[in-house]
Amino acid sequence: MSPAHSGCAGPMPSEESSLEAERRSKIERLRSRRIEPYPHSFPGRVPTREVAAAASRLAVGEESAHAEYRVAGRLRSVRTHGRASFADLVDQSGTLQLVLRSDVLGDEAYAAWLSDLDPGDIIGAIGYAGRTRRGENSLVARSLVLLAKAISPPPEKYHGLKDEEQRIRRRYLDLLASEDVRRRFRLRSEIVQEVRRAFDAAGFLEVETPILLPVASGAAAAPFVTHSRYLDEELQLRIAIELSLKRLLVGGLERVYEIGRCFRNEDLDATHSPEFTMLEAYWAYADYHDLRRLLEDLFERVAARTQELMPNVPEVRAATDRFRPPFPTLDFVESLERASGISRVADLSVDELRLRARAIGATVPDDSPPGIFLDKLFEHYVEPTIDHVSFVIDHPASTTPLAKRHRSKAGRVERFEVFCRSFELGNAYTELNDPDEQERRFREQLSARGEDTYAYDADFVAAMRYGMPPATGIGIGIDRLVMALLGATSIKDVLLFPQTRARSG
RNA sequence: GGGCCCGUAGCUCAGUCGGCAGAGCAGGCGGCUCUUAACCGCAAGGUCAGGGGUUCGAGCCCCCUCGGGCCCGCCA
Numbered sequence: 001m002s003p004a005h006s007g008c009a010g011p012m013p014s015e016e017s018s019l020e021a022e023r024r025s026k027i028e029r030l031r032s033r034r035i036e037p038y039p040h041s042f043p044g045r046v047p048t049r050e051v052a053a054a055a056s057r058l059a060v061g062e063e064s065a066h067a068e069y070r071v072a073g074r075l076r077s078v079r080t081h082g083r084a085s086f087a088d089l090v091d092q093s094g095t096l097q098l099v100l101r102s103d104v105l106g107d108e109a110y111a112a113w114l115s116d117l118d119p120g121d122i123i124g125a126i127g128y129a130g131r132t133r134r135g136e137n138s139l140v141a142r143s144l145v146l147l148a149k150a151i152s153p154p155p156e157k158y159h160g161l162k163d164e165e166q167r168i169r170r171r172y173l174d175l176l177a178s179e180d181v182r183r184r185f186r187l188r189s190e191i192v193q194e195v196r197r198a199f200d201a202a203g204f205l206e207v208e209t210p211i212l213l214p215v216a217s218g219a220a221a222a223p224f225v226t227h228s229r230y231l232d233e234e235l236q237l238r239i240a241i242e243l244s245l246k247r248l249l250v251g252g253l254e255r256v257y258e259i260g261r262c263f264r265n266e267d268l269d270a271t272h273s274p275e276f277t278m279l280e281a282y283w284a285y286a287d288y289h290d291l292r293r294l295l296e297d298l299f300e301r302v303a304a305r306t307q308e309l310m311p312n313v314p315e316v317r318a319a320t321d322r323f324r325p326p327f328p329t330l331d332f333v334e335s336l337e338r339a340s341g342i343s344r345v346a347d348l349s350v351d352e353l354r355l356r357a358r359a360i361g362a363t364v365p366d367d368s369p370p371g372i373f374l375d376k377l378f379e380h381y382v383e384p385t386i387d388h389v390s391f392v393i394d395h396p397a398s399t400t401p402l403a404k405r406h407r408s409k410a411g412r413v414e415r416f417e418v419f420c421r422s423f424e425l426g427n428a429y430t431e432l433n434d435p436d437e438q439e440r441r442f443r444e445q446l447s448a449r450g451e452d453t454y455a456y457d458a459d460f461v462a463a464m465r466y467g468m469p470p471a472t473g474i475g476i477g478i479d480r481l482v483m484a485l486l487g488a489t490s491i492k493d494v495l496l497f498p499q500t501r502a503r504s505g
Numbered sequence: 506g507g508g509c510c511c512g513u514a515g516c517u518c519a520g521u522c523g524g525c526a527g528a529g530c531a532g533g534c535g536g537c538u539c540u541u542a543a544c545c546g547c548a549a550g551g552u553c554a555g556g557g558g559u560u561c562g563a564g565c566c567c568c569c570u571c572g573g574g575c576c577c578g579c580c581a
Contacts (some may be wrong), residue, residue: 446538
């Protein structure tokens with residue numbers, strides 16, 4: 001038993017419906033038949049897919065009583081047909097039809113099972129493969145075993161669970177009602193595995209660094225704040241992994257990555273969740289070109305796996321097509337100039353930039369640094385034009401205070417962002433490793449903006465003074481990557497248990 | 506934080522002009538040995554999100570609250 005997760009526990013239906021009373025009375029009946037409704041295990045089961053495969057090798061109408069199979073899963077529907085019935089059994093491998101016949105199960109058992117089983121029950125079936133006269137791959141059941149009686153009825157068998165609130169709050173119902181939803185979340189896990197494989201294969205070490213920190217830094221965001229009773233000190237939940245991983249570079253771990261939850265005390269909307277899964281990777285002695293190559297390979301692989309797992313879903317097909325190489329490269333400045341018609345945009349004064357930003361309706365403070373205005377212009381003119389997965393590279397230095405200066409382009413930094421359908425998937429730099437410059441920029445950040453800014457992490461600067469190798473680093477939003485691959489329009493579609501308000505009253 | 510929309514049976518949804526609360530699925534009873542959203546017949550199932558108001562009369566109109574969705578603003 002894993003630790004209970006909080007959050008979605010929520011108060012749920014207190015009064016039982018008459019349907020539930022009916023099912024409870026069936027439990028009593030079953031017990032009077034000396035059938036335990038909640039037994040301990042069901043050994044020897046095979047996936048339903050295996051039986052379906054065996055049945056598919058038979059002729060229509062043929063049955064093969066030689067081999068016996070044990071399958072288990074959730075009963076989805078029962079089509080009673082007098083002295084023969086058909087039931088659909090769903091397990092993780094798929095759906096298998098059970099053929100229930102009084103002449104095979106025995107008249108008494110047949111009648112008893114039909115009256116005491118309901119859709120939603122977890123059952124085991126023991127029998128042999130057969131193909132019905134209508135050609136359906138089936139298991140002809142010699143006996144049935146109740147494994148868990150469901151008291152609450154499942155969602156409607158055809159339409160499933162549609163109510164968005166219920167889908168989120170009671171994701172288990174959404175999952176049990178929809179093979180498609182189950183596949184999407186399975187895909188999410190596989191994408192994470194694929195990411196691990198890519199970084200492992202490139203010689204990276206997966207590490208785990210603190211989530212609870214004295215001060216959350218490494219990004220500009222509002223942290224969640226908590227309190228340690230032991231220390232009697234305030235702690236903050238991390239908003240980024242960056243500074244922990246860079247400390248590891250100082251310590252001589254040359255290639256490290258972490259996949260983990262980060263927390264930002266901000267709104268939930270279509271592309272933001274207060275807790276989200278971030279991949280960050282840091283690579284000593286390499287630069288952002290190396291990371292980009294690694295990423296391009298990774299994208300091809302996850303897109304292929306996505307198509308494999310979810311063929312024939314048009315929106316998924318359209319989404320994965322965006323991950324087909326080559327991936328366009330957009331120079332930040334050139335693409336902005338082309339899209340906006342503004343020439344020499346990087347040379348404009350702050351005042352000119354502010355006017356341009358105001359003209360497109362950007363609502364940022366007047367005293368913002370030039371990079372903020374450039375970002376706004378880019379968001380307005382260029383981002384909406386990005387559909388295919390694309391790399392935006394070499395941003396003006398003023399937009400990116402914490403990246404290393406570009407080695408050849410004046411006024412730029414070595415950075416790329418990956419975009420898909422106008423939202424950002426990832427962000428990579430050739431990292432700063434001059435401790436004095438790091439400290440200076442931290443301080444500039446502090447004075448530049450208000451509350452949501454980089455907290456000053458003195459120990460991190462101290463670490464860098466011992467020497468951090470030249471390195472490149474990247475952050476990828478795993479939730480967004482999954483969204484992009486599935487063509488999902490809301491981050492809630494890729495989070496098993498998105499944040500919801502506690503139910504009151 | 507601002508705007509718009511939604512909440513009816515366990516689930517999926519109708520509900521017209523303010524006039525008896527409806528259907529399908531699921532469940533109950535009966536029928537059916539090839540169905541697959543099985544089908545046929547009968548009966549049952551409601552705090553119309555919650556609270557207040559208008560009205561002879563409110564699921565429907567008005568106000569408040571709760572929850573959700575979408576758009577905008579901010580962060581990835």
